[in-house]
Amino acid sequence: MLSAKTADLSQFLKHQHLCQSLTMQEIDTLLQYVEHQGxxxxxxxxxxxALGETLYFVVKGEVALIYDSPDGEQKEVGRMVEGELMGEMSFFDRQPRSARLVSKSDETEVLALTRAHYKRLRVEHSYIAVNLLEHAIVSLDHLFRRLSKDYADCSTYLFGLKK
Structure with missing residues (x-):
């Protein structure tokens, strides 16, 4: 029998891109591999x-991506909101994290998937793992497109339109 919190998380995930092609049973299976953190x-x-040993999915609240600039200032380079995946770059390429993930809401909730649980998920429920991987690819694509647009806008502002 599902706890009330697990049932709430199942209903939340049912409406997220990550789980669009999963059945409710598969969503409940996924929830057995993640840890709910506040x-x-x-x-x-x-x-x-830090090495990215955990992948995060925002359930509630906002999370800022903070970068330490060479001049010692902390700069916010992005915000992740409900329904977004974060930490996927370091998780999949096994390189140290390039940004600090900081909660910006009083009650931020995430689902955390450790590398060990991901490895088990890949073997025991490959269809769910493939959905997660595809979601990570889409998430990285959105990030790349956002950064490309910001770079193009900045270049146009600084150097003007070239004809």
Whole structure:
């Protein structure tokens, strides 16, 4: 029997892109592999330099991506909101994290998938793992497109339109 929190998470995930092609039973299976975590405002979820051993999915709240600039300032380079995946670059390429993930809401909730659980999921429920991987690819594509547009806009502003 599902707990009330698990039932709420199942209903939430049912409406997310990540789980669009999954059955409710498969969503409930996915929930057996993730850990539900809560954070308060300004709490660090994952830090710069740490190896990405966990992949996160925002359930509630907002998370800022913070970059430490060479001049020592912390700069917010993006925000992740409900329904978005984060930490996928470091998780899949096994390189140190390039941004700090910081909760920006009083009650931020995430689902955390560790590398060990992901490896088990790949073997035991490959269809679910493929859906997760495809979602990560789409998430990275959105990030790349956003950054490309921002770069193009900045270049146009700085150097003007070239004809």
């Amino acid at each position: 954070f308060t405002k300004n709490e660090v979820i994952a830090d710069i330099g």
